Amino acid sequence: MIEARLHLPRDGFTLELDLQLPGRGVTALFGPSGCGKTTVLRALAGLERAAGRVALDGEPWQDDACGLFVPTHHRAIGYVIQEAALFPHLDVRANLAYARRRAGDTRVALEPVIELLGIGALMARRTETLSGGERQRVAIARALAAGPRLLLMDEPLAALDAARKAELLPYLERLQRELALPIVYVSHAIDEVARLAHHLVLMEHGRVVATGALAEVMARLDLPTAHGEGAGVVLDAVLAERDAQWQLVRLQVGADFSLWARDPGHAPGHALRVRLLARDLSLAREPQRGTSIGNQLQGVVESIADDEHAALALVRVRVGASPVVARLTRRSAHALQLAPGVAVWVQVKTVALMA
Amino acid sequence: MTADDWSAVRLTAQLAALTTLLLLVVGTPIGWWLARTRSRAKPLVAALVAMPIVLPPTVMGFYLLLLMGPQGPVGQLTQALGLGRLPFSFAGLVVASVLYSMPFVVQPLQQAFEAIPERTLEAAATLRAGPWDRFFSVVLPLARPGFLTASVLGFAHTVGEFGVVLMIGGNIPDKTRVLSVAIYGHVEALEFEAAHRLAAGMVVFALVVLVTLYLLGRRTGRAAQAAR
Numbered sequence: 001m002i003e004a005r006l007h008l009p010r011d012g013f014t015l016e017l018d019l020q021l022p023g024r025g026v027t028a029l030f031g032p033s034g035c036g037k038t039t040v041l042r043a044l045a046g047l048e049r050a051a052g053r054v055a056l057d058g059e060p061w062q063d064d065a066c067g068l069f070v071p072t073h074h075r076a077i078g079y080v081i082q083e084a085a086l087f088p089h090l091d092v093r094a095n096l097a098y099a100r101r102r103a104g105d106t107r108v109a110l111e112p113v114i115e116l117l118g119i120g121a122l123m124a125r126r127t128e129t130l131s132g133g134e135r136q137r138v139a140i141a142r143a144l145a146a147g148p149r150l151l152l153m154d155e156p157l158a159a160l161d162a163a164r165k166a167e168l169l170p171y172l173e174r175l176q177r178e179l180a181l182p183i184v185y186v187s188h189a190i191d192e193v194a195r196l197a198h199h200l201v202l203m204e205h206g207r208v209v210a211t212g213a214l215a216e217v218m219a220r221l222d223l224p225t226a227h228g229e230g231a232g233v234v235l236d237a238v239l240a241e242r243d244a245q246w247q248l249v250r251l252q253v254g255a256d257f258s259l260w261a262r263d264p265g266h267a268p269g270h271a272l273r274v275r276l277l278a279r280d281l282s283l284a285r286e287p288q289r290g291t292s293i294g295n296q297l298q299g300v301v302e303s304i305a306d307d308e309h310a311a312l313a314l315v316r317v318r319v320g321a322s323p324v325v326a327r328l329t330r331r332s333a334h335a336l337q338l339a340p341g342v343a344v345w346v347q348v349k350t351v352a353l354m355a
Numbered sequence: 356m357t358a359d360d361w362s363a364v365r366l367t368a369q370l371a372a373l374t375t376l377l378l379l380v381v382g383t384p385i386g387w388w389l390a391r392t393r394s395r396a397k398p399l400v401a402a403l404v405a406m407p408i409v410l411p412p413t414v415m416g417f418y419l420l421l422l423m424g425p426q427g428p429v430g431q432l433t434q435a436l437g438l439g440r441l442p443f444s445f446a447g448l449v450v451a452s453v454l455y456s457m458p459f460v461v462q463p464l465q466q467a468f469e470a471i472p473e474r475t476l477e478a479a480a481t482l483r484a485g486p487w488d489r490f491f492s493v494v495l496p497l498a499r500p501g502f503l504t505a506s507v508l509g510f511a512h513t514v515g516e517f518g519v520v521l522m523i524g525g526n527i528p529d530k531t532r533v534l535s536v537a538i539y540g541h542v543e544a545l546e547f548e549a550a551h552r553l554a555a556g557m558v559v560f561a562l563v564v565l566v567t568l569y570l571l572g573r574r575t576g577r578a579a580q581a582a583r
Contacts (some may be wrong), residue, residue, distance in 0.1 A: 072480040073480045073484055073485045077481055079477075079478070087479075098479075098484075102488075104483065146481070146482045146483055
């Protein structure tokens with residue numbers, strides 16, 4: 001478990017939070033630029049001196065109550081930033097060796113790390129000859145070579161163009177799948193968060209607005225994440241069956257419903273993450289016939305909230321054990337006489353598969 | 356060349372080498388502090404370090420003479436410590452040269468340190484490198500061209516000093532008569548040919564120094580770019 005109780009006055013706002021983050025999986029610190037999320041990460045790393053307490057698995061790294069502050073170089077962290085910050089006077093191999101030599105007792109085997117990030121062919125390269133994506137992969141490998149107990153990532157994709165982002169994301173997904181290493185991931189891009197995170201901390205003006213499991217927080221209508229194009233829920237699913245004729249797969253979500261989606265090429269039993277965007281869902285009072293939409297789910301309206309634009313409403317519907325969110329016009333919501341407790345059919349236009 | 360001339364050459368080389376060495380030791384922490392500090396005292400310290408660039412050497416020499424003289428605070432200190440008096444001694448020349456050549460060593464070092472991004476040092480810290488480790492494994496290699504420039508400039512500038520030497524060192528053969536003073540002496544005595552031999556040597560020396568510097572400068576530029 002990661003504990004962080006921090007207080008730090010900044011220009012324009014005061015960072016003030018008390019967080020308990022899970023000691024496994026990916027925790028995303030999400031919020032607009034300048035909300036203090038990077039400061040939190042730097043305080044965890046010991047690069048920023050906020051007042052308060054920081055601890056990993058009960059081992060305090062900072063405790064102002066007893067005057068304890070463990071300097072950065074004595075904290076078992078890996079730290080990856082937007083600019084990668086590779087050592088320009090060392091080639092890729094020497095950059096990794098730099099970290100490994102200083103890892104102390106935790107002798108890290110480099111081969112799996114090199115394989116995991118696919119940098120085997122880059123080992124003899126000088127760092128300035130690497131592309132942005134390659135640089136970032138080397139930076140991650142270097143952080144892992146130091147044998148961290150906690151990986152801190154500050155917008156590792158922000159400096160990359162869309163193509164490079166798409167190239168790097170699968171590596172990040174492999175990272176969180178294959179390593180039993182807690183990751184704290186700072187981002188202002190909801191797409192990255194939806195793809196990678198298990199736990200979400202929503203920040204604004206130096207404070208925590210909401211914290212919890214990703215699926216839960218994303219399904220809340222009272223938070224900023226409910227608005228905008230990226231609004232929607234994230235569900236964990238298992239590939240249950242493949243339909244070879246139509247190149248589709250049936251994804252089992254929880255015990256009670258399934259979704260049809262394009263075949264991603266995985267074998268049955270493969271765990272997947274599915275994203276249902278609010279703008280891709282529509283609601284009906286009756287099951288629809290003669291429609292092209294292949295996924296219709298029966299559910300019950302839980303709550304209705306206003307969206308950013310006055311014409312739109314967000315409707316949260318419970319399907320089995322999972323909440324989903326649909327964006328409708330308020331006129332439609334009115335015409336369907338939607339209210340909490342009303343049974344509806346959810347029509348899913350697009351199922352976005354992630355990993 | 357006469358034995359006196361060779362003695363002047365040897366003395367100058369010794370003075371410049373010792374001064375450069377001392378300045379690298381003293382100048383590194385000063386340059387580092389100037390590059391990284393957010394202290395309000397920074398402009399004052401930077402100005403003090405840069406003073407010899409602007410000040411006439413005779414003015415500096417004059418005040419050093421007063422300070423190190425028998426009545427001056429530094430002079431009284433050295434006498435109390437049993438070190439004797441500094442003026443008109445080689446040790447006095449070294450002290451004066453260190454002060455006089457300070458900016459030519461500190462400023463290139465400061466610039467080299469400033470070119471190292473904070474995040475590169477922070478990355479080293481997150482990879483378990485302590486402060487000294489960071490200095491030797493990151494700062495030193497990245498600032499190496501800066502150290503070379505500082506050494507060359509510090510050495511060359513010390514070789515060329517005249518006014519300060521004359522004020523506090525005088526013209527004592529084998530002790531304080533360095534090249535520039537020897538040349539002046541030859542000219543005074545109308546020994547133009549002897550003056551030529553030394554002066555032409557200095558011209559060649561200066562040319563070699565500058566070519567070296569510009570070669571280094573090209574490399575520094577590239578290294579600084581790569582660090583960004």
